[in-house]
Amino acid sequence: MGRRRSAADSGFKYLTVGLASSVLVIALIYFYELYTGSLPTLRTGLAFVFGSTWDPVNSHFGVFPMLYGSLLTSAIALVIGVPISLGVAIFLSELSPGRLRSPISFVVEMLAAVPSVIYGLWGLFILAPILRADVYPYLEEYLGFLPIFQGTIYGVSILTAGIILAIMIIPIIASISRDALLAVPDSQREAALALGATKSEAIRMSVLSYARSGIVASIFLGFGRAFGETMAVVMLIGNTPVVSASLFSPGYSLASLIANEYTEATTAVYTSALIEAGLVLLLVSFLANVVARLMISRLIRSREAASYL
Amino acid sequence: MLETMSSQEINTMPRGAYPVQVPEKMEVLGLNVSYGTKQALFDINLGFRPNKVTAMIGPSGCGKSTLIRCLNRMHELVPDAKVEGKVLLDGQDIYGPDMDPADVRRRVGMVFQKPNPFPNMSVADNVVAGLKLAGTKDRGHLDGVAKKYLERVHLWDEVKEDTKRSGASLSGGQQQRLCIARALAIEPEVVLMDEPCSALDPTATARIEQLITSLKENYTVIIVTHNMQQAARIADYTAFMYLGKLIEYDETTKLFENPREDLTERYITGKFG
Amino acid sequence: MKTRRRLVNRIFLSLCVVALLAAVVPLVSIIVDVASKGIGAMNLDFFTQLPPLACTQPPCPEGGLGNAIQGTVYVVALSSLIGLPIGLFSGVYVSEYGRASRFGYLMRFLGDVLAGIPSIVTGVLIYTIIVLTTDSFSIIAGAVALGTMMIPIMSNTTAEALKAVPNSIREASLALGTRKWRTSLLVIANAKKSIATGSLLAVARITGETAPLILTMGISVLWFGGFTVPVASLTYFIYYFATSPFQNWQNLAWGAALFLMVIVLGINMGVRLVTRGKRVYA
Numbered sequence: 001m002g003r004r005r006s007a008a009d010s011g012f013k014y015l016t017v018g019l020a021s022s023v024l025v026i027a028l029i030y031f032y033e034l035y036t037g038s039l040p041t042l043r044t045g046l047a048f049v050f051g052s053t054w055d056p057v058n059s060h061f062g063v064f065p066m067l068y069g070s071l072l073t074s075a076i077a078l079v080i081g082v083p084i085s086l087g088v089a090i091f092l093s094e095l096s097p098g099r100l101r102s103p104i105s106f107v108v109e110m111l112a113a114v115p116s117v118i119y120g121l122w123g124l125f126i127l128a129p130i131l132r133a134d135v136y137p138y139l140e141e142y143l144g145f146l147p148i149f150q151g152t153i154y155g156v157s158i159l160t161a162g163i164i165l166a167i168m169i170i171p172i173i174a175s176i177s178r179d180a181l182l183a184v185p186d187s188q189r190e191a192a193l194a195l196g197a198t199k200s201e202a203i204r205m206s207v208l209s210y211a212r213s214g215i216v217a218s219i220f221l222g223f224g225r226a227f228g229e230t231m232a233v234v235m236l237i238g239n240t241p242v243v244s245a246s247l248f249s250p251g252y253s254l255a256s257l258i259a260n261e262y263t264e265a266t267t268a269v270y271t272s273a274l275i276e277a278g279l280v281l282l283l284v285s286f287l288a289n290v291v292a293r294l295m296i297s298r299l300i301r302s303r304e305a306a307s308y309l
Numbered sequence: 310m311l312e313t314m315s316s317q318e319i320n321t322m323p324r325g326a327y328p329v330q331v332p333e334k335m336e337v338l339g340l341n342v343s344y345g346t347k348q349a350l351f352d353i354n355l356g357f358r359p360n361k362v363t364a365m366i367g368p369s370g371c372g373k374s375t376l377i378r379c380l381n382r383m384h385e386l387v388p389d390a391k392v393e394g395k396v397l398l399d400g401q402d403i404y405g406p407d408m409d410p411a412d413v414r415r416r417v418g419m420v421f422q423k424p425n426p427f428p429n430m431s432v433a434d435n436v437v438a439g440l441k442l443a444g445t446k447d448r449g450h451l452d453g454v455a456k457k458y459l460e461r462v463h464l465w466d467e468v469k470e471d472t473k474r475s476g477a478s479l480s481g482g483q484q485q486r487l488c489i490a491r492a493l494a495i496e497p498e499v500v501l502m503d504e505p506c507s508a509l510d511p512t513a514t515a516r517i518e519q520l521i522t523s524l525k526e527n528y529t530v531i532i533v534t535h536n537m538q539q540a541a542r543i544a545d546y547t548a549f550m551y552l553g554k555l556i557e558y559d560e561t562t563k564l565f566e567n568p569r570e571d572l573t574e575r576y577i578t579g580k581f582g
Numbered sequence: 583m584k585t586r587r588r589l590v591n592r593i594f595l596s597l598c599v600v601a602l603l604a605a606v607v608p609l610v611s612i613i614v615d616v617a618s619k620g621i622g623a624m625n626l627d628f629f630t631q632l633p634p635l636a637c638t639q640p641p642c643p644e645g646g647l648g649n650a651i652q653g654t655v656y657v658v659a660l661s662s663l664i665g666l667p668i669g670l671f672s673g674v675y676v677s678e679y680g681r682a683s684r685f686g687y688l689m690r691f692l693g694d695v696l697a698g699i700p701s702i703v704t705g706v707l708i709y710t711i712i713v714l715t716t717d718s719f720s721i722i723a724g725a726v727a728l729g730t731m732m733i734p735i736m737s738n739t740t741a742e743a744l745k746a747v748p749n750s751i752r753e754a755s756l757a758l759g760t761r762k763w764r765t766s767l768l769v770i771a772n773a774k775k776s777i778a779t780g781s782l783l784a785v786a787r788i789t790g791e792t793a794p795l796i797l798t799m800g801i802s803v804l805w806f807g808g809f810t811v812p813v814a815s816l817t818y819f820i821y822y823f824a825t826s827p828f829q830n831w832q833n834l835a836w837g838a839a840l841f842l843m844v845i846v847l848g849i850n851m852g853v854r855l856v857t858r859g860k861r862v863y864a
Contacts, residue, residue, distance in 0.1 A: 012763030013679055019668050020675035020689045023734055027692055030699070030707055037710045087601020095598060098388070104602070106854055111609050113850040115790025117817050118839050121824045122612045125619075125832075167608045174605065187425035191488070194383060195439035195495060196415035198587055200594035205438065209429045221698065228700020230793040231817075235825060255702045255793070262709065262797055271714070278706035282699065289698040293691060409588075444584065 030282055038276030040269050048276060054241045054257075056264065061273035065241040067280070069158060069251035073233060074226040076162025076247070077169055081226075082219055084166070085173035089215075092174075093181035094203055105175070112171035120235030123164045128155035128236060131163070136248055151246035154238060159247035161237040165229055169222035176221065180214025180299075181207055217295035224288030228281050230255035254281050332400070334359035334529040335380060335417075335499060340394035342375055344387060349375045351553045353394070357499075357546075362521060362530040364544035364561070366537055368581065372553040373533045377501050380531065381417040382410040398499070415443070418497035422504040424484035426476030426491070432459070432468050435476040435487055439495035458490040462520055482513025489520065493528075500524060502532040506539065518543050537577060541565050549573045613847075616839045623837025633803045633819070634830055642830040647838050649805045653814040656806060657724045657799060658789050664729030665788075666781055669736020676737065677744035678766045690741060696734035704731050705797035713798055719812040724799030728788040735787065739780030743773040779853045786849040790842065792817035816842050 041048055041061055051062020088108060092101055132155035143149045184207045192202035208215070238250020239260055254277045265271040333356035342350040350372045357363050365373040378384040379396060382403060395402045403413045426435045433455040437445070445451060455472070459465040464486045468474070476487060485505060492500060502521070506514040522543050524530055534540055540547050541561060548558040549570075557564060557573045568574045575581060627646040634645025672689065680686015708727040713719060747769050755765040770777070792815075800812030801822060807813070816838045823835035 016675035019671035084601045087598040117792045191425040194419040198591035200591045230702040289695040
């Protein structure tokens, strides 16, 4: 019996290779199309990124307020979402009785399944009014010495968008962090406890630092998600291209910009500007995802190596 | 006459030969331990002499690991673990209602079967990890303590070139000595060792056995081992356990040369286990 | 031990429980609010009528979102037709042929990364390629956009599902002289439950997408009108109606949200309950 491959074998293999390369092809098309599509405005160089005037009528395209909004809302999402996600992950991994672990993880994963437009809907009609009427005045009263909590209070604002983003990224960060924590060997916990550590000290000293790279990777993924999120943000950020120190002020994000203005893009330059905004989104999220996945694969490989010792 | 004898002299007198009972460092009274419905230890009564090495031997599943883990309340980490009876440290029940397990563990330290240094900390930081937890911050003091205990376990010369290297970058035997240094640095009174050499090669084992023998000058050492020869080499007293019960407990030489129980004799001569 | 250490311990552990509540409360609130506000719109008209005119003074026509439901069903079906097979075979390659090769590793890695691209970027891509060149919104553009999103997701799901099949099955089959491609089909058959559940999760995911549709399929107040015109969808209508000031439109938005949630969460819950204990990667 020779090693002659049958035609069917080769055919099947080429079929799968071909379709697998679709992933590569898609990636390449993304970069190619978005690059060529935005060439007209790419030529303006950094003026696009740092310009503050968005004036399609006069062909001035500066997306700085939108970039600022995307970054700021993502930052708020991380500041609020990471501690909550870590708390959930620690609870699931270290504190919860075994039987509760599945149901609670299930609930957290359901958070990920809710479509973003429904987050927007709920945020618009339920969350934003509560924040505007009850929470923000409280923040202004007690923390108003900080410039971020000064100024007129709006329900649809940077802070509201940031808060909804925080809720949306909890499932990603919590589930990956939980897996990272569960992967820490028990011997590490025992080592800390045997030295007289309290439960929280043992968690902080041995478990969290051992799982550090997995947790950091999850934060990058959460950032990527928040940065590119469209629907919930466009419904809650106010869609005003201003840069303000106050978190209560409305703002704009790159994704919201595209969603709002694509129909208005009548000229080629206008379209190109929107496509360039898309290119920025692509680059940032691509980078965040690549970094996160590299960290995760390095983690998996070092763990596989360690298990042979 | 007894008042003029040093504790050293008292402790080297044969058991039962002196009229005053030397207080045991640790005592186990009527200990019954179970996991859920399965009972692991049956009515254990045992005393551990201060500044001596006591070994616990027996076949797998005899309960020796469970017993040693009850001595610093690590056994409670297992779900559904139940402990009845008393474990006295200097006469005080460590399972008493006011006793914080973390406090117990500072006085009764532990070294585990598989070395478990903290991989994200340097060698020096590993040694002083327990002190840092307790709040010691003075860098100079911590460095001094690290050096002192690394020397104590004869690891200093091997790592002094680079104490910043990760605790996990050492060889198995070195890691175990590091873990011993870490346990000693919090200055416990008792050191528990759960099969400390079973993951190590013979050379590393020999070095650690030497270390254990030198430790009894300052600490009370209790060691679990599945290696009878090891017990014979380093232990002053040996307890033989089988199926959750304490079968025999005596000075090591007496136990091995002239065991009182038939079961002990069969185990020692290799008829089972 | 110093009481300070004990206090810090208590606080830390309590904060973890607080975090858990902070994560669970929004979900419960969303479900409860969508259910209570949307149930009022659930009637036969909702499924059979076209969207009403904007209404500033009562009495307001109720109308329905029948065309949106129709549109969503059509576009999801079409997208799955594109995305599921391509994603499936891509995953077969990664798992069965590409495990040792660097190309296979790269495809796996890229698949993971692409799955994280924001959906609006996919919308921009298909807008550039199809909408601008054909000068119209269409269900084809929408299906290509959603299908493109499905491919990396499906590829990863399939690859994971196949990798979970024990090697002994492959070896047994090959040892009997079976061809490699037939063996692969056997492996697929062994993993069919995981692949099916993964597909369902991918379908649920794209059913809830809005941004790509805004840029490719547009919106319409009419029933499905063909392959080269804008088509309605539930998600776009939720966005459109929710951000409007009209009460009858807002009511329909809640109704659509309820319907959408029931389907999307229903699929997710169903899948996870069925595969309890086993990991599903999607």
